[in-house]
Structures are given as C-alpha cells and as structure tokens.
Amino acid sequence: MGEYSLLIVLFAPFLGATALVFIPRREELLVRMTAAISAGLSLLASFYVFLAYDTAKGGFQFIQRFAWSEELGIAFYVGVDGIGGPLVFASAILLFAGIFISWHIKDRTKEFYIFLLILAAATIGVFMSLDLFFLYFFYEMSVLPMYLLLGVWGSHTKGYLSMNDPEGRKLRDSVNFIFNFGSNSKEYAAMKLTLFLSAGAVMALMGILLIYHMSGLHTFDILVLREQAKFPDTLATIIWILIFFGFASIAPIWPLHSWSPVGHAAAPAATSMLHAGVLMKLGHFSIIRVAFEILPETTRALMPIAAVLCVFSIIYGGLVSYFAKDTKYVIGYSSSSHMGYIFLVYPELSFICLPML
Template sequence: MRTSLRLRTRFLSPEWRRRMTNHLLSFILFTPFIGAFLLFFVSNKQREIVHGIAATFAGLSLLGSAYLMFVYDHAAGGFQFQEQTVWSSELGISFFLGVDGIGAPMVLASAMLMFAGIFVSWHIKDRLKEFYINLLVLGSATIGVYMSLDLFFLFFFYELSVIPMYLFLVIWGRHTKGYLDMKKAGDPLSDSVAHFFNFNRSSKEYAAMKLTLYLSLGAVVALLGLLLVYVDSGLRTFNIIEIAEKGHLLKSKENLYFWLIFLGFAPIAAIFPFHSWSPVGYAAAPAAASMMHAGVLKKLGHFTIIRICFYLFPTATQQWMPIIAVICVINIFYGGLVAFLQKDTKFVVGYSSVAHMGYIFLGMASLNQISLTGAVFFLFADAMAMGLLFALAGYIYYQTHTLDIPSMGGGLASKMPFIATAFVIGSAASFGMPGAMNFIGELMVFLGSWRVYPVQTVLAAMAITITWAYYFRMIRDMFFGAPDPRMAHVVDARSLVDRLPLVLLASMTIFFGLYPAPFINVIQSGVMPILARMEAPAAPSLPATAAEPASFSIEIDPPKDDDTKPAADPVLGGK
C-alpha cells in the first residue's frame, strides 16, 4: 500500500507531470494520424502488418488517454495540459489544445472505441488497409473536437469526422430493410432525401447521403454562428477562453448566437426532429463505424453545445433550456417506441441510442451540478454500452449473415454462450441496470432534474420500462428457445482478437458503474466553472427554473487540507 502511494505521489509530482505532459495532447491526437499515414505505404496483401500498425497506433493513443485521465488534477480543475501554436496571427487562429473535466473522459472514450474497433474489424476482407485508415482518421478527428480550445480547429475537426463516416457507409456499408418497415409498403421514395437523389431508402447510398446532408447543413448553420461570435467579440480571435473572458458579445444578439450554434450541432446529437439520419446510419454502417457513430460521433453535438453555448452564452442558455427539456422527453418516448417496433438488431440499438440522447439533454437542461455531471457521465457510459452492443451486433452478423431477429430463429445462447453473456451485459447497461455506468448517469440526471422539471423527470423515468421491454424481448428472441437448424454453422467468439474488445468495453461499464468516483470527480471539476458563469449576477431576470443554483454537491473524494489552495484562475485552472 505504501509503495503504491509513493508511486502515485511521484507520478503526480509537478516535475514528473510537467515532463510527461508537455505534449501529451498532441501525442494522443496525432498518433492515430501517423498510423493512418504509415498504412498508405503498406499493401492490402500484408494483412499482418496492416493489423499491427493499426492496433499499435490506436493502442498508443489509448494509453495516452488513460494516462491523461489518471494525471488530470480534478482539485485544480480548469483547462489543463494546454498546448498553443499560432497558426495565423492575422486571423487570430491558433492550434490551441486543452482538456477540462468534460473533455478528458470523452477523449478516453474516443480512443477506447477506436482501439476496440480495430479488433472488431479484424476479419474484414475487402480493402482492410483503407478501412483502418478511415477508422484512425475518424478517431483522431473526434479526439480533436474534444481537445480544441480554438473555434476554428474545433469546427475543422468536426467537419473532418464526417468524411470517414460517409466512406464507411458507401464502401463497406450494407443495404437495410428495417427502415422500410416503418413506412408504407410499396412507397420506397416517400422520404425527401430518397426522392431528390432517387435512392431506395434501404440502400447504403441513401444512408450515406442522408447522414452527410444532415450533418453538413447543420455545420453551415453552426459556422454562421461561429463567424458572428468571431466578428462581434471585437477580439479577432477564435480562442474560446479569450472570448469568454474578454469578448464584448452583444447581449441583444445572444439568443441569435445560441440558436445558430445549437441548431447547427443539434443534428449530430440526434435531437428530435433532426434525428432520422442517425438510426439509418447505424444500420447501414460496418460494426466499427457504428461503434464510433453511437459512442463518440453523436456525442460531439452535446459536447459542442456545452463547450460553446453553455460557456459563451450563459444567459441565453438559461433562457431556452426549459424548451429543450420538453423536446428531450419527445426524444425519449419517440426513440423508445420506435425501437420497440423494430426487428433489425441495429435498428433496435440505434433507436435506443436516440432515446438515450434525451436523458442526456434532460440533464443538460436542468443546469445544476448533479444533473450536468450526470449528463456528462452518461455521455461516457453510453459510449461504452453502445460500443459494446454494436460490436456484438457486428459479430452476430459475421456469424449468422443477418441482423433480422426473426430470421435468427432463437437459441443462439447454446451456440454462442460468450456472445450471449456479453449481449446481456450490454443490454443491462443500456437500460440502466444498477451496477452499470448508465445507472449512475441516469440516477444523477433524475436527482438533478427532479428539482427543476419534475413532470419531465417522471415521464423520462416511466419511459425506462419501454427500454426494458424491447431489450428483454430482443434477448429472448435471439438467444433463448430451441436452436434453429439453419444456424448450425454459428460459432462462439473464442480467439483473443474477438474477445478483447468485448471484455474491454464490458469491464469499463461494470467497473466504473461500481466505482464511479474517479470519473465523477473529474467531470465535476469541468462542470463547476460553467455553472459559476451562469450563477454570476449578470442576468438576474432569468426564469427561476432555468437559473436554479447548483446546490447539490457530490464530491466523492474531497481533497486533503493541504490540497485546498485556491486556483489562480477558475477558468484556466492549473497543472
């Protein structure tokens, strides 16, 4: 015990941390890019080398992300491990990286799902090298969004993340039937996107185009909002911290800034009514792309709204969150009810993810410490649970050649006991079983939202029964009953390659569901400065429900007396 304490003390000493973390964020961000670059010089015929390069560089990024969470000083809080290089002094653009208690967990989630996706995609036969290049670029792009403290580069990495998703769908995607079951039979062109581009709605091309259009049109709206902020701040800079501290944004335009940026990033967060691209994209994408899509790509919307709207426009945020609290309940019920109607495994999980986004927005809308901490915790928890379920869906499809639940015939547990066990764990995590991370996130969201939006909280809690219903039914229909003779060829996951990503994700959701303190302490340190800006006496006339102070304190591991020195700056924090 003493040896462990001495090692931790040494690793957290200022000198050690300064030496090891000078360029930690750049290492995490650029390592996958370097791996993708090296893969260009390897032939697809050299599969072992392709596998080795992809796994090594994704693994290095994961190790760096885990170390980042370990050494993040939650007592100091603020944006830590900052790196800044001027890119254009005339335009006020800097390559400015830094993470707070909100960004650090999401960096870890991106790196973990990227690493797990490498192994989930191990058996791909068609253009494996190009697949891994896209996966590494997608992982780096999402990490870049979570690290960027410059609005220009935040937007750049956001746009970069859309390109690999489009390629995943059009090259390695599959045609789907589940979406057609929701529409009138014999009317494949009733959807506006399908009609305009003359795509059948069950095609992978349709899914790719719909994803690209929704996210790109949203990005145009967000870009307009970012440019208005840049011009009106009077600072000629995209530096988020500088704009927050010194900017002269017009109060009369704050609602305009808020809605442009909120509506610009709302589609990627799959908030109603901008959600319909998401389940279609899940279902058509290969397993690793679905994992990244559900786990971290969709979370970019929530993160950017917190990072920009909550941080820069606290008055407008408090004014409009009651409306968002109503919309999020629609998200929860709509996603849950449509998931209940589905017969395709990926559509069930995909619409379940849409419903989960409503719980996260409910926590965000409540604007108190426990609810916002729970919402960010839920972001990470949902990344692990959805990543696990989509990885399992990919393996089941690889074995059965179908995702249609009735076509599987049931009884798969007798042929695939390991996969069945992992699927039960993932499903239990998704519907909030105590002992899983999702339960902690949901509980914190409800505890915080009950004080502000009691009606919405009761409705959201009732909707959990719908989640139980479709997950229990899916587990029963897929894994129990007499085995179907048509599935005699199915085998369980036996190799390390097949089991490693599943064990990794399941272990994360269980371990930190039982011991959430490390994540909660880190997340709280990122939440409190945002709430402090909202509680400033700049807007005394705001609605009481939206501006309620954050009196819930859930400090799990309070600092010792000698660690309670106040930080020099509540926004920048310390290292």
C-alpha cells in the first residue's frame, strides 16, 4: 500500500475532477463534498509520504515506473526526494484549504472545482516527475486551467467599469481589450498570464528537446540524464538559458514577473493561494530538477546572471509593493520579491540554502 501513496496523491484529484463531470450541478453539496474528499485523500496520502520518507536513507523514494513509450524512452516515472516531498505535501495542503476557502462560490461551482483540482493535481505531478516528458506534461497542464480560473472567476481591478470605446460600448470583444496595458480587466490579466507562462513553457520545452536530442541517450529519464548526459560548453549554455528563463517566468524573476501582480490581483482567492503557495515554486523546482541536476557545471558558471536578476527582483518588488494601494497587488509584488530571495540562494549552491524553499 505504502509504495502506491504517490499515485494516490496524484490521481485522487484527477479522479475527483472526473467524478465531478458526471455530478449534476444542482447537487451543490455533493459537488463540494466530492472535491473536498478527493483533496482530503490526496492530503492524507501526501502526509503519509511526508512522514514515511526515510531521511536517513535520502535519495528518491516511493518510486513508481511504468513504461509509456519504449521507442522514445518515455516512462511514467514518479518518486520524491527531500525537495519534492515537502512540496507535494504543501500543494496538497493548499488544495485542501483552497477547496474550503472557495466554499462560498456560487457561480458555476462545479466547473470551478474541476479546474482547481486539475490545477493542483498537475502541480503535484510536476513535483514528483522523474521523467522530463512528464515533467513538461504536468507543467503545461497546470498553465492552461489558470486562464479559465482567472478569466471566469476572477475579479476586475479598478477602472474597468469606466472603460468604454469612443462609441460608448464595452470593449469586451476587441482585441485591444486583452492586449491593452491599461485595461485592468480580468481578461487582460488572464491572457497576459497565459501568454507569459506558455511562452515560458515552450522555451523550457525547447531546452528539454535539446537535452533529449543532444545527449544522444534517447531517454527522458532525469536520473539517467543526470549521470550520463554530457554537453559541449556552448550548447550547455544555450540549454541552460532556455531552461532557466523558461521556468523562471513562472517563478517569477524580473523582468518576466509582470504577469504575476495583475494575475494575483485578478485571481479568485483560492487560485491566488495556490499560486503564491505552490505554482511559483514550480519554476524553482523545475530549475533545480532540470537545470541544476543535469547541467551542474553550467549552473555554477552562469549563476551570477541569475543573482543579478534576483537582486533586481527583490528591490523592485519590494519598492513597488511599498507604494501599491491594492492589497492583492501588495501581496503579488511582495511574493515576487520573496521569490527573488529564493533565487539568490542558488548562487551559493550550498546545502543549507536549498531547504529555504
């Protein structure tokens, strides 16, 4: 039983979301209970993983591996180490809390819970993937539901209602509306978030594909790549930059942070929580898992760049949040400032700093 706990953590929310599809929307209590029970199951299992993780032994534990495509070298391969385990636990806690904090949502409760469960499950999936393909798989899956969570259940920020075009119509259907920096609408926030994060995701995908192709090992297995992959210097730099900036967009690091404050301000509370709590860590975690573990020397060489950007993030985020008036903006900018600290510890690359995650 114990060794399957990771699968329970991962699939309980997915199954919950699938079950919700078939529950009629009238049964509001049943909808909420289904979501809560599946999140609870996931939480229990992740708590077990957290407790039962053998710290003395270390390394990857609770490993499950199922071959998925032999000829491409893709396997559904999950396991947690000391970095992934606590993050899985944290995501499960926030999912469980998020379900109760949005208990009052009356508007399309069922769809809200479906997207929330998928978002959280995908996040959990990233934290336990030991296969680059599935890491990207879950990463991308966590980005797309965000658009709908923001665009549908989010709230407009100030100034939205007074926005009209010259003829007095609401600008809802014009393209300017989502690409207009001043529009403050939730659609703008959602679209900005989606574009930034999918652009980041595809950059990371390019890095992953380069790793797969250039290593010549024909495997997406992180543990094998970590031991055996060797790249020439220039190539390693390119890959590192793609992976770092791709994943850093969700972290978010200056200057890729600008989706985050508007996103925070527009998002519903539960999404904001998940966002600040775990989604941003997807970036750091993926950077550690992919860039640091597979390209350690390059990481050492290029870390000064990251350090400079982090200092910018910290100071800039701090200053803006000092002057911001909207509470959610304050939280948004301050969390991007905090995220900067986490990046700042990387350059040390020391044992003591990583647990600050």
